Amino acid sequence: MSFKAIKFVLLGWLLLVLPIGGSSRAADGELPEYEVKAKFLYDFAKFVEWPAENSRADTPIVIGILGRSPIGSELGRIIRDKTINGRRLVIKIGTSIGDMDQCHIVFIGRGQEKPLAEIFKELKHGHALTVGDVKDFTKAGGMINFIIEDRKVWFEINDATARKAGLTISSKLLNLAKKIN
């Protein structure tokens, strides 16, 4: 391919990248999507009550991440040295549902491919708060779903599903949710 052609292509790319990529959006206080979602996960833990056998004061709160997701590393940075009600927080990252066995919160990443129905069936006997960020997550049986509207992260909560799993979600959090079932 001739040099001229290469120059043309490069110029075209620069013209596309600069006006589109260099938009002012980038500068005004934007955060990466998963940094915000990770902070939410940490905050959710403050507003959920698990059944007594999962809430012993000397045990850590385990947040499981199912499937590869950028939320894992973000969450790691946030929960370091933090406690909720005196309990420390740990993250467990796994690719199979069995890994999520003893988790208090399970975040189901977008990258994993198992059907949601199968995941919820396996988690049914535990008392994990299920959180996700795909369409129809709560319809499929999940408890909290992240939605992005107008470039901001909101969340919807299916309280009935949570109560069935033995969890009590504080009304303060329910009030902030976009839609309560």
Add this chain to the structure above:
Amino acid sequence: MKKPPLFMDWADRVQARPSGLARRRSNRAGQLGVSILTFILVAALQTASAIDPSSTNKTASADMAIEDIRALMNIPVHIQREERPLNESAAAISVLTQDDIHRSGAMSVPEALRLVPGLDVAQVDSQRWAISSRGFNELFADKLLVMQDGRSLYSPLFSGVFWDAQNPLMEDIDRIEVIRGPGGSLWGENAVNGVINIVTKSAKDTQDLYATAGGGGFERAFAAIRDGGKLGEDLYFRVYGEYSDHSDSELVNGTPAHDAWQSGQGGFRMDWDKRDNGGDLMTFQGDLYTASLDQVFNTFVASRGSVLLPFGNPIGAGPMPDDERTDGGNLLGRWTHSFSSSSDLQVQAYFDRTERETIIFGDYLNTYDIDVQHRFALGGRNDIVWGGGYRVYDDRMQNTPTISFNPEHQTTELFSAFVQDEITLVEDRLRLTLGAKIEHNDYTGFDFQPNGRLLWTPTERQSFWGAVSRAVRTPAEVEENAIINNVLKPGPGGVDAQLEGNPNFESEVVNAFELGYRVQLWTNVSLDLATYYNVYQHLRSEEQGTPTISGFNEYIPVTFGNELHGDAYGVEVAPTWQVADFWRLRPAYTLLKLHVGDESGGADTTSAAMMEGESPQQQFSLRSSWDLPYNVTFDVTVRYVDRLTYFGINSYVAGDARLAWRPSKNWEIALVGQNIGNAHHAEFAPTFIGTQRTEVGESGYARITWRF
């Protein structure tokens, strides 16, 4: 990136509350004043509540937490596109999962590749396979780049893959990604019609003890064992070993073909994964293998030597049995450092040694490779990956009268640099990817491989994609400086066609235009469709010169040239139908129309017909997977492959079936039937290196597997 300070948000919200404070947004100083006042108020409240520590403190911290959440809901985010699900790629991509591989009963990577829609997989004999995508299938199919964990399996000697030297533990393969179509800008040279990437599981996922053993007809006997462990915090490892013994395939008349072989391979993998704590990921892996193969080569009746028979002497030739052997090993290290969740740096280096000794050539190759890749987000709309690599091939040949190389020892270098930008034109709807790779190799200098892809997702359930690419297939050593003696008629009075390398051999080029469509039709039916139109230039031709007679023998010089061109179009359709909870059907259809022509004045009369007739025009397959009660699974795949006109090989229908029972978590029994349909059928014929024509026979095996 600036984060709004929390107390300023507090102040803004306090201002907005209708309870009494007036909203004064216009005056900055006024705002600041109110903020300071509110801050003092809040501080006062906090100290007040400190007097009664019990419930008020809890309520205050709960309120703070609620305000945290409210604040989070007001922060604008930029969407991260990592770990994108498959259906958001602008390419014809298929992924074989470990589950697919396990349930198919495939004992090797080529057998597993039969499951991929659009791939042309033909078994040449017991140990060799011709695998390609979108045409040009040959023993050394040179238009398909194959890699394992980032290490190239493509031999620079013949521009192809020696599949008998690739024996990873099938159980430890996490997935096989297959991209049909040029992958030049990301993957580089020789990814002309496709890229196959075999990805093994991380050591963390293979901590249990795994053992398997079995035997049968063609797969005479096999055994493998793998164990993993933890060496320290976040440091995982695994070690494996495997052995397999394959019997002969069959000649056309049904007798054994004398191509049985045995292979042993072992290796390790270590992963040090500190990413959960904001640290790095380091991976070390290595394998060692050895294989001993029976084979029969059409060659000179001569033992291994390094001197060409002087012209004029009687030329003798015929099929010679051989004890071929191949050994090798590799060592790979990879370091990934995350700067943030949208930016990381990866450095990878590997060493690979492979040796092969046959009666027609000997090859001792060392490969050294280092690759660097940096990914980062630019603004809110660009995801950029760029990097470079350097590779050295240090190849020593052992010449024989049949195949000789000049010089016998060659060291070649390959430099590459690439960049790719994924631009979000319309959020969640339209994405443009532009990329290019520039490479420099010792044979053809610089090669430029640009590509552009567009992905349009009009609704949640469907997406369209299109791509325009240029990719290049760089010369193999054999095309540049080898001499291959193809004895057409033994002497005296014999005829020898002497195929000569051409130091000016150019790279083959493809310009590809692709369109694809993916749709989720109903909850249980999805469809993946890809079409393409490829234009090929500078395809390898064999230019025949004027024959000369010397003494009693005729000598026909044939030189490699680049005088052919071609075009191809085709369609690949792969629906998936989840018929019921326990039953999934996956049909697939492939159509290929390839036409190859001669530049005017070219002297190659046969290659065009060979290229057109060495891949099937149509292929159809149907995969059915049942989950039966009592932990029984049953999988059947039936395939139809169209005839290969050049070889006179008929179309065939064959099936594989696997019935497995897993009575407990720890062990599993499986019965597998392979190539069932007719007693034996031919799938390919030897090209380039003369061996016997063999056929694939029906066979089966049983295996038992333990996991602890």
